[in-house]
Amino acid sequence: MNQAFYTGIIGLQSQQAGIDVTSNNLANIDTYGFKSNGIEFKSLFENALSTGSGGSPVNSTVGLGSTLQATPTLMHAGSLMLTDSSTDLAIEGDGWFGVQGNGQVMYTRAGNFGFDASRDLVNADGQYVLGTLSNNFDANNVLTSKNTTTTMGNVDTQTSIKLPESLTYPAEPTTLTSFKGNLGQLDEVRKMGAKMVDANGNKNVLDLTFTKTVPQPAVGSSWDVVATASSPATLSTPSTLYDTQTGVLTFDSTGALVSSTLNSINNNGTTVNIDLGTGYNGIVSNTNTVTASSQSNGLEAGELVGYDINHNAEVIATFTNGRQVSMAKIGVFHFQNDQGLSQIDGSRFLESQNSGKPIFFQDANGNNILGASVINNKLESSNVSTEVGLTELIIFQRAYDANAKLVTTGDQMIQKALQMHR
Structure with a gap:
C-alpha cells in the first residue's frame, strides 16, 4: 500500500516536470533561435521477487517508478523565415553569433539585429553583436581605405560593432579621358566634351574644339584642336578656366x-x-556620319546613405556615388561540443568546460572564415514542433492523471487498512 502511494507521488513529480518542460517549449515557439529541451527519465530501484524457476520469462521485479533525469537542449536548427530587414541574419549550418551584455559574452542563433541610436549593432535585447571592425576611417569620418571585404580577426579580438553616423567616400580625381568619334570631312567646327572630377571632388568640364588646319596637307587631312578645362557655370557663379x-x-x-x-x-x-586613340580606334576623319563620345575615370565624393549586412556577414556602407565599402565582419563562433554549452535562456548560451573555448574555422591558408553560410533577410525560428509538443503534453497530462489516481487508490487502501485494524 505504501509502495503504491509513494510510486504515485513520484510519478506525479515526473509527469509534472514533463508538462513544465513541454509547456515552456510551446510557449517559446515564436522565439527566434530558441532551442527546445528534451526530457529524459530514469527508473528508480526495483524490488526483486523470488520465484521457483530461474528461467521464468515473467519479470520478477516490482518497479518503484521513474524520475526526471535530464532535460538536454536539442540543438537541431529551426526553419528559416523571410524578413524585410537586411540586418536580420540566419546561420545555415554550424555556428553561433556572439553578443555581449552584462559583462559577459553569450552565444545565440537569434540574428534579429539592428542599429541603435548610437549606431551600435545590437540584438533585440540591446546586447552588442561581436565582430571585426575594418577601422577604415579617420577622425573626420572620411574613408581611409575602400575595401569591399573585411578580414576576420582572431576570436579574442572580436569587439562590438560601432559605426559612424556620417561618413564620406573621398573623391577620386580624373587622370584619363578618352574620346571617340568622327570629325567628318567638311570644313566645319566640331566640338566634343567630357566630365572630369578634380582632387577636391568638384565636377569640371573638358571641352575640345576642332577646326581644319589651313593649309591642308597634300595627302589625308589635318585638324587643329583647342582643349579647355573649366568649372561649369551656374546661375550664380561664372565658369572658371583652369587650363588651355x-x-x-x-x-x-x-x-x-x-x-x-x-x-x-x-x-x-x-x-x-x-x-x-590611334588608327581607327579613337578619333577618325572620314565621310561617314559625324559622331562623338567620351569616357573619363575618377569619381565624385559620396556621402553615407546607410548600412546593410550581406550574405558574407559583412556590414556594408553604401554611398551616394554608388560605391559600397565593408566596415566590419560579424563573427560566427564554433565549439567542440555545442551540447556542452550552458543555457541562460532558450536562445542564449555561455561557454563551459564541457563546450570548450570558442574557435573560428580556418581555410587552407590559415585565414579565419565563417565556416557556415550566413543568410540576410532571414531569421531562424525555434526548433519546436507544435504537433509533437501538443502530443507530448497530452501524454504527460494523461500520465499525470493516472498517477493521481494511483495516489488516491493508495490512500483509500490505507484508510481501509486502518478501519480493519480498529
Whole structure:
C-alpha cells in the first residue's frame, strides 16, 4: 500500500516536470533561435521477487517508478523565415553569433539585429553583436581605405560593432579621358566634351574644339584642336578656366588618326591625360556620319546613405556615388561540443568546460572564415514542433492523471487498512 502511494507521488513529480518542460517549449515557439529541451527519465530501484524457476520469462521485479533525469537542449536548427530587414541574419549550418551584455559574452542563433541610436549593432535585447571592425576611417569620418571585404580577426579580438553616423567616400580625381568619334570631312567646327572630377571632388568640364588646319596637307587631312578645362557655370557663379592646351591631329587618306600633339591638360591641379586613340580606334576623319563620345575615370565624393549586412556577414556602407565599402565582419563562433554549452535562456548560451573555448574555422591558408553560410533577410525560428509538443503534453497530462489516481487508490487502501485494524 505504501509502495503504491509513494510510486504515485513520484510519478506525479515526473509527469509534472514533463508538462513544465513541454509547456515552456510551446510557449517559446515564436522565439527566434530558441532551442527546445528534451526530457529524459530514469527508473528508480526495483524490488526483486523470488520465484521457483530461474528461467521464468515473467519479470520478477516490482518497479518503484521513474524520475526526471535530464532535460538536454536539442540543438537541431529551426526553419528559416523571410524578413524585410537586411540586418536580420540566419546561420545555415554550424555556428553561433556572439553578443555581449552584462559583462559577459553569450552565444545565440537569434540574428534579429539592428542599429541603435548610437549606431551600435545590437540584438533585440540591446546586447552588442561581436565582430571585426575594418577601422577604415579617420577622425573626420572620411574613408581611409575602400575595401569591399573585411578580414576576420582572431576570436579574442572580436569587439562590438560601432559605426559612424556620417561618413564620406573621398573623391577620386580624373587622370584619363578618352574620346571617340568622327570629325567628318567638311570644313566645319566640331566640338566634343567630357566630365572630369578634380582632387577636391568638384565636377569640371573638358571641352575640345576642332577646326581644319589651313593649309591642308597634300595627302589625308589635318585638324587643329583647342582643349579647355573649366568649372561649369551656374546661375550664380561664372565658369572658371583652369587650363588651355592646343594640338594638331593628322589623318591619312582613309581617315585613320596618324598622330596627335594634344597629350594632357591641368584640371584644377590634377593632370588629366587625353587619349584620342590611334588608327581607327579613337578619333577618325572620314565621310561617314559625324559622331562623338567620351569616357573619363575618377569619381565624385559620396556621402553615407546607410548600412546593410550581406550574405558574407559583412556590414556594408553604401554611398551616394554608388560605391559600397565593408566596415566590419560579424563573427560566427564554433565549439567542440555545442551540447556542452550552458543555457541562460532558450536562445542564449555561455561557454563551459564541457563546450570548450570558442574557435573560428580556418581555410587552407590559415585565414579565419565563417565556416557556415550566413543568410540576410532571414531569421531562424525555434526548433519546436507544435504537433509533437501538443502530443507530448497530452501524454504527460494523461500520465499525470493516472498517477493521481494511483495516489488516491493508495490512500483509500490505507484508510481501509486502518478501519480493519480498529
